[in-house]
Amino acid sequence: MSAARLPREAIRDMLADLKMPGSLEAIDQILSAVDSGQLTASEAIQRLLGAQIKLRNNRRLMAAMHSSRLPAIKTLEDFDFAFQPSIKREQIESLHELGFVERKENVVLLGPPGVGKSHLAISLAVAAAKRGRRVYYGTLIDLISSLEEAQATGQLLRRLTVLTHPALLVVDEIGYLPITHGGAVLFFQLISRRYEHASTVLTSNKGFEEWGAVFGDEVMAAALIDRVLHHCHLVNIKGNSYRMREHAELSRELNRESRARRTRAEITGTA
Numbered sequence: 403m404s405a406a407r408l409p410r411e412a413i414r415d416m417l418a419d420l421k422m423p424g425s426l427e428a429i430d431q432i433l434s435a436v437d438s439g440q441l442t443a444s445e446a447i448q449r450l451l452g453a454q455i456k457l458r459n460n461r462r463l464m465a466a467m468h469s470s471r472l473p474a475i476k477t478l479e480d481f482d483f484a485f486q487p488s489i490k491r492e493q494i495e496s497l498h499e500l501g502f503v504e505r506k507e508n509v510v511l512l513g514p515p516g517v518g519k520s521h522l523a524i525s526l527a528v529a530a531a532k533r534g535r536r537v538y539y540g541t542l543i544d545l546i547s548s549l550e551e552a553q554a555t556g557q558l559l560r561r562l563t564v565l566t567h568p569a570l571l572v573v574d575e576i577g578y579l580p581i582t583h584g585g586a587v588l589f590f591q592l593i594s595r596r597y598e599h600a601s602t603v604l605t606s607n608k609g610f611e612e613w614g615a616v617f618g619d620e621v622m623a624a625a626l627i628d629r630v631l632h633h634c635h636l637v638n639i640k641g642n643s644y645r646m647r648e649h650a651e652l653s654r655e656l657n658r659e660s661r662a663r664r665t666r667a668e669i670t671g672t673a
């Protein structure tokens with residue numbers, strides 16, 4: 403073994419001893435870059451530690467994928483802001499720094515189908531899971547079903563406690579499917595428990611003025627909105643569906659038609 407190889411071997415042994423496989427895998431490449439003058443010492447240390455943090459975060463995410471019920475991995479990096487100009491990039495990037503989770507604030511993403519509400523809600527949950535925070539994902543219907551099942555078997559309190567525990571809960575798809583009054587009451591209890599206790603990220607295709615109809619009870623919806631909005635970041639997305647991006651004109655036409663339908667319903671009082 404030549405004298406020049408010794409420190410390198412020692413570093414490898416230390417990284418193995420410290421159980422830092424991410425850094426261990428990256429070390430040879432980093433040291434070669436240092437030898438050829440491409441990296442300074444501080445850059446090399448930054449990369450070495452960064453490689454381990456990346457591996458740890460990905461492992462955390464993989465573990466969280468099992469328990470959090472996240473339907474997919476969506477990230478901020480995959481999000482094309484150019485496609486959705488109504489979104490304030492700085493607001494979304496700042497949310498992904500997760501100060502709102504520490505402060506137990508909420509996020510509400512509103513907008514028509516396909517504009518990226520679930521994508522951004524999931525990417526916030528992914529970012530939190532990578533930081534080691536406990537996250538949980540459900541559509542409104544799924545969450546209510548699980549509360550109803552728990553209620554039927556006398557486990558409601560336990561289930562409410564379990565769902566209050568995650569630092570970040572995503573409640574996706576508020577507004578697509580009708581819910582029963584009993585279901586709305588259960589959801590209200592969940593939001594009341596989480597209020598000022600942990601963050602909730604909610605997505606809806608319906609504006610708040612329509613939540614009374616969604617929950618079948620104007621008074622309860624108002625109390626729900628009051629709790630959600632008290633410490634809340636609102637992201638109102640106005641734009642075309644990403645799913646329909648290859649059919650831009652058709653998508654615009656459908657959006658115009660749905661806005662017109664809503665206005666007609668308001669005028670005739672059937673909204």
Ligand SMILES: Nc1ncnc2c1ncn2[C@@H]1O[C@H](COP(=O)(O)OP(=O)(O)OP(=O)(O)O)[C@@H](O)[C@H]1O
Pocket residue numbers: 476480481482483485486513514515516517518519520521522575605607644645
């Ligand atoms: N700006 C974007 N950049 C990249 N991918 C996007 C963007 N917007 C949406 N997508 C992708 O398009 C698909 C639809 O987006 P998403 O599910 O987030 O829409 P949504 O607003 O939740 O719609 P819905 O109300 O129908 O649930 C997803 O696969 C998502 O990852």
Ligand SMILES: [Mg+2]
Pocket residue numbers: 519520521574575605
């Ligand atoms: Mg969605």
